[in-house]
Amino acid sequence: MSxxxxxxxxxxxxxxxxxxxxxxxxxxxxxxxxLGVYRPDEISCRFSSxxxxxxxxxxxxxxxxxxxxxxxxxxxxxxxxxxxxxxxETWIMHGTLLAWWWNxxxxxxxxxxxxxISEPAIHILAKSxxxxxxxxxxxxVEGGRNYMLDVNPYYVVQSTEDKLNMIDARWIDMSSGLFxxxxxxxKDEERRRKGNPEALRCKDRHRYHASEIFPLRDSYFEDVPxxxxxxxxxxxxxxxxxxxxxxxxxxxxxxxxxxKIWEAMG
Amino acid sequence: xxxxxxDPRNVDSDDVEKSSRAPSSSRPLIDSARNEWQSHSHSHxxxxxxxxxxxxxxxxxxxxxxxxxAPRFRRYVIIYPAILFLGLLGWWIAVTPRLQEQRSxxxxxxxxxxxxxxxxFGTNSPPRxxxxxQIRNLDQAxxxxxxxxxxxxxxQRRRRLIVIGDVHGCKDELLQLxxxxxxxxxxxxxLIFAGDLISKGPDSPGVVDLARKHSASCVxxxxxxxSLLLRHQLVASNTLDKEDADDGSxxxxxxxxxxxxxxxxxxxxxxLETCPVILDVGSIPGMGHVVVAHAGLVPGVELEKQDPxxxxxxRVIDLDTHVPSWDxxxxxxxxxxxxxxxxIASKNKASSDNVSQxxxxxxxxxxxxxxxxxxxxxxxxxxxxxxxxxxxxxxxxGGKQNIVQVKxxxxxxxx
Numbered sequence: 001m002s003x004x005x006x007x008x009x010x011x012x013x014x015x016x017x018x019x020x021x022x023x024x025x026x027x028x029x030x031x032x033x034x035l036g037v038y039r040p041d042e043i044s045c046r047f048s049s050x051x052x053x054x055x056x057x058x059x060x061x062x063x064x065x066x067x068x069x070x071x072x073x074x075x076x077x078x079x080x081x082x083x084x085x086x087x088x089e090t091w092i093m094h095g096t097l098l099a100w101w102w103n104x105x106x107x108x109x110x111x112x113x114x115x116x117i118s119e120p121a122i123h124i125l126a127k128s129x130x131x132x133x134x135x136x137x138x139x140x141v142e143g144g145r146n147y148m149l150d151v152n153p154y155y156v157v158q159s160t161e162d163k164l165n166m167i168d169a170r171w172i173d174m175s176s177g178l179f180x181x182x183x184x185x186x187k188d189e190e191r192r193r194k195g196n197p198e199a200l201r202c203k204d205r206h207r208y209h210a211s212e213i214f215p216l217r218d219s220y221f222e223d224v225p226x227x228x229x230x231x232x233x234x235x236x237x238x239x240x241x242x243x244x245x246x247x248x249x250x251x252x253x254x255x256x257x258x259x260k261i262w263e264a265m266g
Numbered sequence: 267x268x269x270x271x272x273d274p275r276n277v278d279s280d281d282v283e284k285s286s287r288a289p290s291s292s293r294p295l296i297d298s299a300r301n302e303w304q305s306h307s308h309s310h311x312x313x314x315x316x317x318x319x320x321x322x323x324x325x326x327x328x329x330x331x332x333x334x335x336a337p338r339f340r341r342y343v344i345i346y347p348a349i350l351f352l353g354l355l356g357w358w359i360a361v362t363p364r365l366q367e368q369r370s371x372x373x374x375x376x377x378x379x380x381x382x383x384x385x386x387f388g389t390n391s392p393p394r395x396x397x398x399x400q401i402r403n404l405d406q407a408x409x410x411x412x413x414x415x416x417x418x419x420x421x422q423r424r425r426r427l428i429v430i431g432d433v434h435g436c437k438d439e440l441l442q443l444x445x446x447x448x449x450x451x452x453x454x455x456x457l458i459f460a461g462d463l464i465s466k467g468p469d470s471p472g473v474v475d476l477a478r479k480h481s482a483s484c485v486x487x488x489x490x491x492x493s494l495l496l497r498h499q500l501v502a503s504n505t506l507d508k509e510d511a512d513d514g515s516x517x518x519x520x521x522x523x524x525x526x527x528x529x530x531x532x533x534x535x536x537x538l539e540t541c542p543v544i545l546d547v548g549s550i551p552g553m554g555h556v557v558v559a560h561a562g563l564v565p566g567v568e569l570e571k572q573d574p575x576x577x578x579x580x581r582v583i584d585l586d587t588h589v590p591s592w593d594x595x596x597x598x599x600x601x602x603x604x605x606x607x608x609x610i611a612s613k614n615k616a617s618s619d620n621v622s623q624x625x626x627x628x629x630x631x632x633x634x635x636x637x638x639x640x641x642x643x644x645x646x647x648x649x650x651x652x653x654x655x656x657x658x659x660x661x662x663x664g665g666k667q668n669i670v671q672v673k674x675x676x677x678x679x680x681x
Contacts, residue, residue, distance in 0.1 A: 246587035247384035
């Protein structure tokens with residue numbers, strides 16, 4: 001735990017905000033991020049070098065559709081078991097949490113995964129595990145696969161103004177370029193000063209109360225142990241609205257109430 | 267006013283009106299001034315505004331007089347619309363919102379609405395959690411019986427269930443309450459706690475030990491949930507026996523919760539962990555299916571499929587999607603739950619025993635609404651730890667129910 005004691009400088013002032021983006025998916029993403037515009041997948045494919053859910057250091061083409069989900073499953077399973085092995089607390093959030101809530105499985109139409117870690121944890125990852133590669137022998141993959149933990153060096157910049165570096169780290173499948181976005185949940189000093197002692201935030205501007213996330217619950221995702229935030233339904237409702245927990249049709253898929261599986265429509 | 271009218275010169279109200287309006291009339295004003303106010307000082311103190319009253323009252327009087335002396339037709343023209351208006355106003359204020367609420371509750375429960383909104387909460391595959399029991403059934407040997415025929419068969423032992431609302435560590439009050447209900451475990455009494463035995467109050471471990479001593483049943487409240495999760499985390503990180511560093515890494519709330527989790531010993535924590543999210547009491551003669559859940563249930567969702575965090579925390583429900591909320595604005599879950607059960611009951615009216623088809627939920631959690639007894643929901647949290655009352659609901663053979671309460675000290679002040 002000596003790692004937690006060594007405090008990294010916090011960069012808060014305006015001059016400290018980086019002008020460079022660390023993680024590169026495509027030229028397109030940069031432009032649209034700066035404009036603050038929502039980016040639909042179709043356009044991204046047309047403009048980008050290839051795809052914003054693939055890290056272009058490790059691949060130059062997207063996977064065939066039917067291979068995406070098996071790759072994401074392995075990505076999530078290897079990430080969770082690695083974090084568990086090195087003792088770093090992590091939990092699922094955003095679309096991944098919603099997918100878990102429906103049936104403890106990745107949405108069949110998904111191509112990204114979101115997890116969060118605590119502020120001390122990002123320091124540990126940066127100090128001791130940055131750029132480490134991890135080999136996994138996977139049951140149906142010949143020769144196994146290599147994964148890499150890549151910490152964004154700008155993770156030390158606390159400010160949400162650093163819009164180019166909202167993601168603090170990535171767990172990357174080096175065979176396909178698919179990755180998990182890792183975001184650190186930090187103390188929101190500004191809101192704490194204003195009398196909200198539980199305020200937390202991420203660089204991607206999501207805000208939380210400590211008691212909504214902690215204590216974490218132990219559940220399962222794609223058949224491996226996973227941690228989920230304490231008030232999962234409340235967080236999902238705030239992020240996606242009530243309908244996301246009720247409607248059984250999403251993205252050309254229908255939820256089968258009996259088999260509890262999302263089935264492609266049409 | 268009486269003294270004013272007593273003056274003979276003021277009897278004619280028209281005269282006064284003129285003189286007050288036009289001071290330069292036939293007589294100088296000074297003539298009407300008298301010294302009587304000095305001898306009747308008390309009654310005359312209030313005199314000055316009388317010039318105003320003298321100005322208005324006669325007009326009003328006149329109107330009423332003329333109305334009274336007018337033909338009936340004129341009276342009715344005024345009186346009947348007034349009655350009609352008041353009636354409509356009353357309807358609008360008191361009745362319409364209730365009708366509207368009933369309509370919206372019915373609409374919310376209409377299966378056609380489910381398709382309209384694309385689905386209802388509760389269709390997902392319910393999440394699995396470690397160290398958490400969703401449902402347990404109460405031992406049927408403890409459930410109250412039907413009343414013996416003719417009330418003569420006394421050979422059968424009586425059974426009572428005593429369900430207790432949020433204790434929150436108020437052990438003294440719990441002991442008083444047990445005394446007040448003449449709790450007799452050897453004589454067919456069984457205790458059930460509706461969750462939140464611990465936290466906030468003076469002696470959480472003591473309350474758990476008392477519950478264990480009496481082999482009570484319980485459900486998992488949001489405070490047990492947080493405390494047990496936190497305790498697992500402390501055990502996993504090997505920090506259960508360590509003191510937290512006082513370096514500001516924990517908020518005041520976190521510090522309190524961590525201290526509570528550490529104050530529970532292994533046996534107490536293990537016992538609390540046996541408390542299910544939902545306790546299925548089973549069928550009680552005269553009451554139908556009875557369950558205990560800490561915060562509430564979403565109507566129309568099977569017990570196995572109820573979302574556990576929701577059952578321990580919910581307060582309101584969204585009428586369109588049935589998605590529950592832990593706080594905030596919305597319709598209280600008990601309203602829609604009671605409507606749902608009454609619909610079931612009316613559907614089964616034809617059958618001889620329509621009660622057995624319905625479900626009654628005994629719950630706690632909602633201290634703001636205090637004791638809340640409705641046909642199919644029984645809210646027992648009456649805010650003991652905040653200086654309110656500790657409530658027990660006694661269910662006897664035949665489904666007869668009683669509420670017994672004791673007053674509590676306000677433990678918020680003692681921190």
